[in-house]
Amino acid sequence: MAVKTEGIKKREKDNSLQEFQDILKEAIDVLDYPDQVFDFLKTPMRFLEVCIPIQMDNGETRMFQGYRAQHNDAAGPTKGGIRFHPDVTPEEVKALAGWMSLKCGITDLPYGGAKGGIVCDPRQMSLSELERLSRGYVRAVSQIVGPTKDIPAPDMYTNSQIMAWMLDEYDHIREFDSPGFITGKPLSLGGSKGRETATSKGVLYTLQMVSDLKKMPIQDMRVIIQGFGNVGSYLAMYLHELEAKVVGISDELGGLYDPNGLDIPYLLENRDSYGVVTNLFKESLSNQELLEKECDVLIPAAISGVINKDNVERLQCKILIEAANGPTTKETIKILDEKGILLVPDILANSGGVIVSYFEWCQNNQGYYWTEELVDKRLKEKITASFLNVYHTSQKFSVNMKIAAYIEGIRKIAEASRLRGWVRF
Missing domain, CATH: 3.40.50.720 (NAD(P)-binding Rossmann-like Domain)
Incomplete structure (x- = not known):
């Protein structure tokens, strides 16, 4: 089975959450938002840590550590991938959830950000072990995920087959067919054309x-x-x-x-x-x-x-x-x-993945599926518009594209949170 991978490397130290928070603070200061906005957005609203017991092929039971972070759901259900990687850390998952919130804000999607991960090396596991681990993860997080709560997707070392196992497990738990629970699925299970690329x-x-x-x-x-x-x-x-x-x-x-x-x-x-x-x-x-x-x-x-x-x-x-x-x-x-x-x-x-995941979710909700040409056309329209917004923001505030992207991402989350009465500014 081919899995989505960008290479396993051991990191000396994971500073991803601090990196996210430092640039977040800088962008919030440019916007002149009060400190409470930073305090609210610097960490996830929810973070779940789970232990997943899995029977290995040799008969032994091994415990796997898993995580799910939901950064902010003011603008809609949270959305984000699940990665299988030996170096997954709570800090990384929290940072990735925050970045996903910003991506959804930049691209004007009705989502907040989420992320999940399991500490494992899938290269050292059989297909049957990967299936049991995938299903075990869904059982462990099933109470906080769902098509109107939190929608997972593939990430590093996970793929459409793993999404299919997770969908099947969720359907068994909920006792009804719910293709909108997860994106990045095979086409025959409600996946979208153009999602893999x-x-x-x-x-x-x-x-x-x-x-x-x-x-x-x-x-x-x-x-x-x-x-x-x-x-x-x-x-x-x-x-x-x-x-x-x-x-x-x-x-x-x-x-x-x-x-x-x-x-x-x-x-x-x-x-x-x-x-x-x-x-x-x-x-x-x-x-x-x-x-x-x-x-x-x-x-x-x-x-x-x-x-x-x-x-x-x-x-x-x-x-x-x-x-x-x-x-x-x-x-x-x-x-x-x-x-x-x-x-x-x-x-x-790299927001193309969540954009087309959103398209897949829309198709699942409609029960009507698009051609690959239509998916590509709408992807190009949305990411082009997002690029222009970020570029114009960089010119307006005289900041680089990184800070400008954070500014564009923060605006939607902050406004949705303000309208709900969660923050005031």
């Missing part, structure tokens, strides 16, 4: 907006993509089809770089189900070395914190698009500004 297409449409803004034709761009999982591989394929020159890619084992452009069709054909392909080559770079290679556009599409104070000065790109969640640290943003590198933030660039 949505994040990559969203990044692509964002890049097209930057191309117009900078008057740099995509056909002439030299692009490096860090990560060759679901997002990175589809993005490489789309860029190759548009005749951009993909000069670098990487997976969890290393990177490949060719200033004349890589053979993307060959790499796509020979990658394994975890996005690994560099093992087929005698010589490869480290992920760190690849990030510092010369290019026009650098797209981190793997893990958080890869652009930091130790390497930001050595970057040789003109544009940096965050396809992953939190790939640049807060301390690098000012340096990127000083170097004249345009940063397109993650909560804008």
Whole structure:
């Protein structure tokens, strides 16, 4: 079974929640909102920690730690993926839920943000063990999720099959068919066409907006993509089809770089189900070395914190698009500004996934399903409008795109919370 993956790496320290809170505070100060707005939005409204007992294939029972964070439901039910990863932490899940709230605000979706995760390494588990774990997670969180409460979706190391198991378990618990409970499902169970490629297409449409803004034709761009999982591989394929020159890619084992452009069709054909392909080559770079290679556009599409104070000065790109969640640290943003590198933030660039998840939820509620062409058309319309709103906000407040994106995301959540009487300003 192919699972959605961007490479398993061990992080020394998870600062994601602090990063989220620091930039949140800066954006709230620009908006001149009172401190109570920051106090209300800096952490999730709800956070559930669960222990999931699973019988392994060898007969032993193993306990798995799981989490679900619901950041804010003022604008509607919460929405967010579930990741299976050995480095999942409560802080990461809380930060990701907050970022998801901002994404929904930026893209004007009737949702708040949520996120879930289980501490595990799915590469070391059989299909039957993964199924039992998926069903066990749903049983553990079933009281706080649902199509009008909190709608899960795939994330790192999870896919449509895992969503199908989770849907089936939820249907058994609730004793009725509820396709709107979860998104990213197989088409035969109410999934949406275009969902698997949505994040990559969203990044692509964002890049097209930057191309117009900078008057740099995509056909002439030299692009490096860090990560060759679901997002990175589809993005490489789309860029190759548009005749951009993909000069670098990487997976969890290393990177490949060719200033004349890589053979993307060959790499796509020979990658394994975890996005690994560099093992087929005698010589490869480290992920760190690849990030510092010369290019026009650098797209981190793997893990958080890869652009930091130790390497930001050595970057040789003109544009940096965050396809992953939190790939640049807060301390690098000012340096990127000083170097004249345009940063397109993650909560804008990778919002295609939640946009098409929303489309899937709408189709489930309507019982009427769209063509892939219609999904792509509406995705492009929504992410293009969101990009323009963020760009105009950056110009209005004289701030970078990262702060502008936070401002746009905060506005909707804060206004919905004010109208409900939860905060006053």
